[in-house]
Amino acid sequence: MTTETPTTPKAPGRPARIAALLGGGAPVYALLAALLVALAVTDPGFYEPDRLLAFIRRAAPLVLLAAGQYLVIVCGQFDLSVGAIVTAGVVVAAELYSEFPGAHWLVVCAVLLGAGALVGLVNGLITTGLGVPSFITTLGMMLILEGGVFFWTGGSPQGYLPDDFRAIGRDDVFGGLPWAVLVCAVVGAGAVALMRSGFGRTLIATGDSERAAALSGVRVHRVRTVAFVLSGAAAALAAVLVGGFSGVSAQAGSGLEFEAITAVVLGGVLLGGGRGSVVAAMAGAFSLTALFTLLNLQGVSGALESTVQGAIVIAAVGLGAADWSRLRRRSPSRGGPPS
Amino acid sequence: MLTMRDMTKSFLGNRVLHNVTLDLVPGEVHAVVGENGAGKSTLMKLLSGEHTPDGGRIELDGEVRTFAHPAQAQAAGIGVIHQELALLPDRTVAENVLLGREPTRFGLVDRAAMERRTAELLDDLGAVGIGPGTPVRDLSVARQQMVEVAKALAADVRILVMDEPTAALAEHEVAALCDLVRRLSARGLGILYISHRLREVFALARRITVLKDGRAVTTVATDDTTMDAVVRAMVGRELTSYYPPRAARARVGDPVLTVEDAGNERLARISLSLRPGEILGVGGLQGSGRSSLARALFGAAPFTTGTMTVAGRPLRPRRPRQAIGAGIALVSEDRKGEGLALRQSVRDNALLVTRAVPGRQRPPGDGALAELLARVRLAGAGHGAGREVRFLSGGNQQKVVIAKWLAARPMVLLFDEPTRGVDVGAKAAIHTLVRELAGEGLAVLLISSELPELIGMSDRLLVMAEGHLAGELPAGASEEDIMRLATTDRTALARKGGERR
Numbered sequence: 001m002t003t004e005t006p007t008t009p010k011a012p013g014r015p016a017r018i019a020a021l022l023g024g025g026a027p028v029y030a031l032l033a034a035l036l037v038a039l040a041v042t043d044p045g046f047y048e049p050d051r052l053l054a055f056i057r058r059a060a061p062l063v064l065l066a067a068g069q070y071l072v073i074v075c076g077q078f079d080l081s082v083g084a085i086v087t088a089g090v091v092v093a094a095e096l097y098s099e100f101p102g103a104h105w106l107v108v109c110a111v112l113l114g115a116g117a118l119v120g121l122v123n124g125l126i127t128t129g130l131g132v133p134s135f136i137t138t139l140g141m142m143l144i145l146e147g148g149v150f151f152w153t154g155g156s157p158q159g160y161l162p163d164d165f166r167a168i169g170r171d172d173v174f175g176g177l178p179w180a181v182l183v184c185a186v187v188g189a190g191a192v193a194l195m196r197s198g199f200g201r202t203l204i205a206t207g208d209s210e211r212a213a214a215l216s217g218v219r220v221h222r223v224r225t226v227a228f229v230l231s232g233a234a235a236a237l238a239a240v241l242v243g244g245f246s247g248v249s250a251q252a253g254s255g256l257e258f259e260a261i262t263a264v265v266l267g268g269v270l271l272g273g274g275r276g277s278v279v280a281a282m283a284g285a286f287s288l289t290a291l292f293t294l295l296n297l298q299g300v301s302g303a304l305e306s307t308v309q310g311a312i313v314i315a316a317v318g319l320g321a322a323d324w325s326r327l328r329r330r331s332p333s334r335g336g337p338p339s
Numbered sequence: 340m341l342t343m344r345d346m347t348k349s350f351l352g353n354r355v356l357h358n359v360t361l362d363l364v365p366g367e368v369h370a371v372v373g374e375n376g377a378g379k380s381t382l383m384k385l386l387s388g389e390h391t392p393d394g395g396r397i398e399l400d401g402e403v404r405t406f407a408h409p410a411q412a413q414a415a416g417i418g419v420i421h422q423e424l425a426l427l428p429d430r431t432v433a434e435n436v437l438l439g440r441e442p443t444r445f446g447l448v449d450r451a452a453m454e455r456r457t458a459e460l461l462d463d464l465g466a467v468g469i470g471p472g473t474p475v476r477d478l479s480v481a482r483q484q485m486v487e488v489a490k491a492l493a494a495d496v497r498i499l500v501m502d503e504p505t506a507a508l509a510e511h512e513v514a515a516l517c518d519l520v521r522r523l524s525a526r527g528l529g530i531l532y533i534s535h536r537l538r539e540v541f542a543l544a545r546r547i548t549v550l551k552d553g554r555a556v557t558t559v560a561t562d563d564t565t566m567d568a569v570v571r572a573m574v575g576r577e578l579t580s581y582y583p584p585r586a587a588r589a590r591v592g593d594p595v596l597t598v599e600d601a602g603n604e605r606l607a608r609i610s611l612s613l614r615p616g617e618i619l620g621v622g623g624l625q626g627s628g629r630s631s632l633a634r635a636l637f638g639a640a641p642f643t644t645g646t647m648t649v650a651g652r653p654l655r656p657r658r659p660r661q662a663i664g665a666g667i668a669l670v671s672e673d674r675k676g677e678g679l680a681l682r683q684s685v686r687d688n689a690l691l692v693t694r695a696v697p698g699r700q701r702p703p704g705d706g707a708l709a710e711l712l713a714r715v716r717l718a719g720a721g722h723g724a725g726r727e728v729r730f731l732s733g734g735n736q737q738k739v740v741i742a743k744w745l746a747a748r749p750m751v752l753l754f755d756e757p758t759r760g761v762d763v764g765a766k767a768a769i770h771t772l773v774r775e776l777a778g779e780g781l782a783v784l785l786i787s788s789e790l791p792e793l794i795g796m797s798d799r800l801l802v803m804a805e806g807h808l809a810g811e812l813p814a815g816a817s818e819e820d821i822m823r824l825a826t827t828d829r830t831a832l833a834r835k836g837g838e839r840r
Contacts, residue, residue, distance in 0.1 A: 198694035198702060201687045208680035215639060215677050216743065217663040218695040274682045 027319075028267045028283045035290040042297045053178055057170075057245070059289035060180040061086070061238040063282045065260035066267070067191045068234030070281035071227040073264050076207040076273030077134035079228060081123060082235035082260055084145035085116050086253025089239025091149050094159035094248045105165040112236045119145070120232020124225030134228075142257065149250060157248045169244015180241050187234070191278045203227060207273020255306070262309050263288045265316045288312070340365050340400055340529055341498055346385055347394035355381050358395065359555045361548055363498065363529040368520060370532045370540040370561075373550035374573055374624075374790075374822070379533045380422075382550070383500050386531075387419040388412035418491030419500040424483050426475045426490075433457040433471035436490045460489040464519060481512035488519065499523065500531045505539060506626055517543055535624050537566050537826045549573055567819075570826060574790065574818040582795030583774040592616075593651060595782045596636070596667070596751050601645025601655070605631040606806045609645065613751065618773065618783040620797025622790065622821045628806040629786045630672055633753045636784070637669040638662040650750060663696050668744035670737070672755040672786075678740040679728050685712070686724035688739050692747045700747045708746075715742045716768045734765020741772065752776060755786045770796060790818045 039046045046052065065082050072079040089112045096108055123141055127134040149157075168179045194200045206213040206223050214220050235253075242252050267284030269276025291312075292305055341363040348356040356378045363369050371379050384390045386397065388406030396403050399415055406412040409419075426435045433454045434441075442452040454471035461469050466485040475483055484504060491499055501520070505513045520543055524530055534540055540547060541561055548558040549572040556572045594612035601609045606628050613619055623629045634640040636647075638656030647655040649665040656662035659669070671677040679688055686708060693702040703711060708724060715738040728739055737757060744752065754773065758766040773796065777783050787793045793800065800812040802824035809824040 198690075198697070201683075202691065202694050205680040205683050205687060205691055208682045209676070211677050212680050213691070213695070215637075215659050215669065215671065216691045216695050217660040217699075218691070219660065270682075274680065 026268075028280050028287060031266070032283050032287045032290065035287055035294060039290060039294055039297070042294060050176060053176065053181055055289070055293065056184065056286075057178045057180040058293075059286050060184045061241045061245070062256070062259055062263060062285040062289060063184050064187055064234045064238040064241070065256055066263040066281045066285035067187055067278055068231035069257075069260040069264050070191075070267070070269060070276070070278045071194075071203065072134070072231045073261070073269055073271060074207050074273050074276055074278075075203045075224050075227050076210065077127060077224060077227070078138060078261070079120075079123065079231045080135065080138040080257045081119060081141035081145065082231060082238075083253040083256035083258075084142040084149075085119055085232060085235035086239040086242055086256055087250065088145045088149050088253075089116065089236050090161075090243040090248055090252040091153055091157045091250065093165065093239070093243055094157055094161055095152075097162060097165070098159035101162075105162070105168075108165060109168075109240055112239060113233050116232040116234075116236025116239070117229045118232070120229040120235075121225065123232065124228030127228065128221035128224050153250060155250060157250055159248065161243050161248060165240075166244035166247070169241045169246075171244075180245070183237065183241065187237070188279070188282055191282070195278050199223070199226075204274060209274070258313075259288060259309065260285070262313050262316075265313055268316075271317060342398040343382070343386065343395065344398065345395035346382060346392050346397075348381055348385060348390060348392055354553060356385075356392075356553045359550065359553070360395075361531075361555065361558070363531060365497070365527045365529050366524050367546065368524050368530045368532050368544045370534060370544035370547045371550060372533075372535055372537065372540055372547060372569065372573060374535070377550040377573070378553040379550055380502060383419065383502055383531065383533060386412065386417060386500060413494055413496070416495065416497040417500065418494060418496035418498070420484065420487045420491065420502065420504060422503045422506055424480070424487055426483055426486060428476040429474055431472050431474055432461075432469055432478070432486050435475055435486055436460060436471075436493050438490070440493065456493075457489065460492055461485065463492070464489055465522065466519075479512075481508050481515065484508075484516065485519070488523070496528070498529045498531070500533070502533045503535075504532075505534065505536060513539065535826055537569060540569075541566060566826075567823070570819055570822045573826075574822050582792075583771050594648075595650055597648045598636070598642075599646045601635070601642040601647060602806075603631075603635060603641065603643045605640070606635060606642070608807055609635075609642075611801060611808070613782040613784060615750070615780045615782050616777055617798045618777050618785055618796055620793045620800040621784060621786045621803060622793050622800060623803035623809070623825050625788070627803040627825065629803050630755050631806070632803065633669055633671075633755045633784065633786055636662070636751075636753060637667055639669070660696060663692060663747065663749075664699055666699075666748075666750035667753065668692075668747065668749035668751065669753045670740050670744065670755060670757055672759060674733070674736055674740060674760070678743075679736060681729035682727055684725045685717070685728055685731075685739055688728050689724065689742045689746055692743050696747065703746055711742050711746055712738075715739075715745065715772060717742065732762065732765070734761035734768070737761055737765065737769060738772075741769070745776075749781065751782045751784070753784045753786075756788065757785070758787070758789070758792065790821055793821070794818065 068082065069079055092115065093108055093112060096103060096111065119141065123134070123138050126132050127137045168183070172178050173182055202213070202218050203223055206218055206220055210220055239253065246252065263285035264281045265271065265284070266287055267276060267280035267282070269281050291308065295304070295308065296302065343359065343361045345358040345360055346356055347354070347358055359378070359382055361369070361371070361382070371382065373379050381390065385392045388409045388411050391407060397405070404415060406415070427438070436457045437453050441448045442456065443449055444452070457471040461471070464485060466482070466489070469478065469482050469485060475486060478486065504516055508516060517539060520530060520532065532540070532544060544561050546558060546560050547564065547569060549556045549569060551573060592615050594614050596613040598609050598611050609632065621629050621632065631640060635642045638658045638661050641657050642655055646653060649667065654661070654665055656665065656667070675681060680691065689708060689711065690702045693700050712724065717738045718735050728736055731739065757773070758769055761769065773783060773785065785793070785796055794816065798814050800816055800821065802809045802812065802821055804825050812820055812824070
């Protein structure tokens with residue numbers, strides 16, 4: 001039982017500090033720093049401004065997906081459909097251009113974002129309204145979208161993406177600053193602002209304890225559905241970048257959902273919800289991209305990427321689930337907080 | 340046939356049984372009664388081998404036995420029917436009754452023999468209408484209990500322990516169970532009957548042992564005692580704590596909350612009113628519907644019938660958000676599961692309600708939050724509101740829960756066991772705070788299993804029994820008064836039995 005009385009304030013003890021560090025994603029920043037150093041050592045030219053910006057541009061779609069995935073994971077769900085949304089987005093954009101060759105790129109982007117948000121809405125409504133676990137809902141959505149794209153295009157997408165559309169994924173706004181970097185920065189700032197807002201705090205609290213949140217008046221279903229909508233929209237935005245960067249392909253987004261989940265987990269975000277920061281999740285996406293770049297430079301086969309990714313997911317979740325309070329027992333002299 | 344002598348048991352240094360001695364003769368129904376937490380269930384678990392005693396011994400037919408495992412107790416002829424039934428819901432009645440002792444034929448289970456034997460056992464018990472091939476899930480709780488008894492008989496038990504067997508039964512089912520108990524004792528079984536419903540106990544038992552705070556206060560023959568005497572033995576204790584003085588101000592003004600003839604599947608005919616500035620205590624035994632009442636008022640397990648008004652306007656909240664919007668707050672008895680998001684900071688928890696229900700009250704800024712945390716006397720409130728609440732003590736966690744609600748400026752505060760699991764200092768702080776809040780004009784409903792707390796804090800008391808209000812008592816009522824109302828349900832039971840499906 002507790003012995004603390006109201007007159008003896010105590011500073012948070014060691015487990016609290018360790019947990020705070022983990023929650024703040026400190027390990028991922030250390031990892032990212034280590035990878036960037038390793039890149040510099042391997043490839044001295046890496047830090048030339050245009051190459052660095054090119055690296056960020058390459059990482060940008062995954063960063064967007066990680067931000068969206070973070071919102072879903074932190075409230076206790078999964079979104080496996082984002083890779084398929086990217087693929088579908090790219091293909092739909094190409095088809096739109098073959099139907100309406102003169103369409104303005106802003107209109108096409110708006111249609112894609114709307115469609116991505118709509119897919120997210122369906123994911124959210126099915127998960128919360130019907131009580132289908134999100135793992136299943138979004139897995140089903142992924143298969144539906146992939147099958148739909150395959151059926152529609154016969155496996156080889158027709159159409160092309162005009163240069164003004166592709167500019168977002170591959171060109172610069174001005175003075176050597178790529179569009180993708182700008183999009184990344186804006187979305188990142190937006191995500192940080194969102195997570196500091198009342199909605200963001202409510203979202204995390206929902207992931208932490210659905211019951212406590214509901215009994216505090218949180219509209220749990222609505223909050224979670226909004227997270228799915230934002231994840232879907234983020235995936236559509238990633239589709240715009242991917243389409244611009246690598247053009248039309250029926251495999252444009254394949255595997256991205258697992259890369260996004262890996263990035264989020266690498267950022268120290270707790271699967272099941274309730275802990276982790278969106279900045280750390282995005283740093284996880286940069287780390288993953290940096291790691292793949294490094295492996296590539298070291299001459300490791302690209303085929304091993306998924307192997308590496310699998311090992312990372314397991315290790316990150318395993319470390320995140322470790323019982324840090326054991327440290328307290330090993331150092332009893334420090335005195336832990338009442339538990 | 341059975342003697343338990345000087346049974347002693349501690350959990351985590353907390354002694355829950357002190358030298359309890361109890362004996363049982365064949366054909367006897369021996370009741371064990373006591374308040375919540377008196378040690379009844381622990382005593383039975385020592386007998387059934389679920390716990391091993393720290394001291395004392397169990398003698399069976401004069402022979403000292405030790406049970407390290409429930410299977411050993413069962414082999415010795417001791418059967419236990421728990422409050423929560425232990426049947427396999429998807430198996431048939433026959434499969435459950437003869438679990439582990441299925442008749443076989445050529446090495447295979449003989450289903451026909453199994454069902455025949457089960458039907459015989461059930462007939463024996465006078466349990467009609469239970470098909471041996473029915474899945475247990477499809478039976479009512481009362482019938483599942485019959486199956487449990489049949490299962491015990493199939494194992495040839497001589498001693499049957501029944502732990503609160505009527506807690507989940509409707510009135511007409513209780514009568515059938517009482518018949519069954521009489522029939523079993525007539526066959527020579529010794530029955531230990533645990534209950535806090537004294538009416539049944541007096542109807543069934545030959546002797547009664549009263550437990551209080553882990554001690555056997557008395558063992559008496561039913562014929563030589565009265566319900567009042569047993570109730571006195573169950574409670575009589577000194578008021579040990581000091582409670583803050585009642586507010587002097589007169590309670591005037593219209594009720595802020597009224598309930599008229601409301602009910603749901605757990606509650607029936609609830610009528611009450613709550614005025615600003617008063618603390619209305621709600622007493623009753625575990626499972627009497629106290630928490631259900633709080634959850635119904637809060638919309639978490641809503642009333643399905645009846646009317647309710649909040650601040651003069653009709654409103655029967657169907658979900659918590661609605662109740663919160665109207666100014667009702669619930670400090671739940673499950674602090675960790677329902678009160679807090681444990682990994683979140685003190686600040687995020689304290690602001691959760693105001694953020695989730697924006698129409699009610701704007702989330703306080705840093706200054707207002709610091710004031711609020713000081714107000715609820717959160718230890719180390721100055722240390723920053725960034726600490727995760729899971730690292731706080733139980734008392735400080737409870738203060739964060741209270742702060743969460745106060746931030747939304749409620750009119751009605753429902754407290755369900757607000758001081759459970761908090762240390763003495765925090766308890767006193769919470770008592771003082773509750774009194775202060777009432778003094779400021781909030782209406783408080785206080786549920787507590789601790790009778791001294793209930794008596795010390797309440798301006799008025801309601802006592803619940805079996806989902807209805809058994810009566811109202813003025814401030815200064817005695818523990819005996821409360822227990823009498825909580826255990827001897829005279830009125831309204833028959834009517835209620837009809838209403839509850």
